[in-house]
């Protein structure tokens with residue numbers, strides 16, 4: 001089989017894996033494709049967290065022994081992190097498949113290659129790292145979860161060429177075009193939760209649901225960061241406190257918030273997390289721990305500027321999605337997405353790693369893991385007057 005054929009079949013397995021988009025947390029999305037005589041004869045994917053081993057289901061679906069010379073493509077090694085080390089490996093060896101091609105290894109360093117080694121011991125030929133980057137990228141949420149036992153904190157921003165997210169007047173709809181905004185809907189469907197700051201809620205009154213053509217509107221958990229519950233002081237409450245998904249809304253506040261406002265929200269059916277105060281700001285590490293405790297494996301922060309800047313200042317942002325539209329405001333008073341650092345030297349710049357680029361209409365998406373420099377200096381004056 002040529003390298004290009006191997007990649008073609010691994011793409012089939014990847015497409016299969018993506019059918020489980022957003023449905024497998026905290027487990028990984030996994031896809032498999034069995035190839036006989038140059039043709040894919042059966043595929044399988046994980047559609048829920050507690051599915052039996054994918055390999056077992058694939059051979060059951062085939063309903064017979066694979067032909068001699070067949071090859072099995074797996075986007076993820078059958079390892080302990082996906083609970084397939086025993087059942088998955090056994091199913092493959094018992095099936096008699098002689099050749100297994102793997103995309104990503106088990107994401108936990110001490111488990112990597114355990115499945116591949118067990119297959120080799122069982123007499124199966126194994127080849128690894130086929131489309132490894134795509135296969136690892138597919139599971140950026142579950143990989144982070146099993147590696148760190150923590151949710152991944154990702155921020156999304158939609159900026160102009162000069163890094164602005166709103167005009168000086170506050171107008172921000174829309175900077176990016178419809179195709180880029182549709183792609184945001186896809187990520188909203190993947191992440192188990194979305195978060196915004198009180199400023200964004202008041203300015204935009206967003207819905208924060210995933211709306212994909214041909215699919216039912218979907219709503220993950222929706223967090224609002226609001227230290228003093230100013231969003232509950234309005235005469236008319238924001239939509240996400242009153243809509244049909246309001247029991248998925250959680251307002252994250254501090255113990256400085258008025259209990260009357262907490263009661264008002266709870267009466268509406270909205271949940272409130274009161275976290276201990278630290279400089280009147282919601283402490284991200286405490287929020288992270290609380291998310292981990294309730295099994296939330298990822299948070300997609302959709303701004304605004306102040307909330308995501310604070311995440312960056314405190315080194316709590318793990319991943320960044322930046323959609324960039326081909327427009328310029330050229331106005332110093334327009335709102336920049338990230339503010340508040342004193343970056344005197346380029347060596348103090350924050351870099352993205354494992355960067356991926358995609359194009360949506362006229363807009364570009366650049367995304368990657370956030371890598372912090374040894375030293376970050378915060379300009380304390382930036383947010384002191386709002």
Ligand SMILES: NC(=O)C1=CN([C@@H]2O[C@H](COP(=O)(O)OP(=O)(O)OC[C@H]3O[C@@H](n4cnc5c(N)ncnc54)[C@H](OP(=O)(O)O)[C@@H]3O)[C@@H](O)[C@H]2O)C=CC1
Pocket residue numbers: 156157158159164165166170171172175196197198199200201203204225226227228229230280281282283284302303304305306307308310311335
């Ligand atoms: N183009 C884009 O991608 C996007 C653009 N926007 C635009 O951004 C603007 C809103 O941004 P901005 O005004 O900066 O407001 P934010 O949405 O960032 O909200 C900031 C507020 O969140 C509250 N908060 C609670 N906990 C924290 C914490 N730990 N750290 C920081 N803030 C916390 C604070 O309220 P308090 O001080 O009361 O506690 C703070 O004032 C709007 O114009 C919106 O349209 C927004 C999202 C995306």
Ligand SMILES: Nc1c(N[C@@H]2O[C@H](COP(=O)(O)O)[C@@H](O)[C@H]2O)[nH]c(=O)[nH]c1=O
Pocket residue numbers: 158172173174175176180181184196200204205206207208209302303323
């Ligand atoms: N302005 C802007 C974005 N803004 C974000 O989208 C939110 C609106 O969500 P919803 O009400 O669910 O459609 C808004 O509050 C803000 O967080 N997003 C983008 O992809 N591109 C854009 O140009």
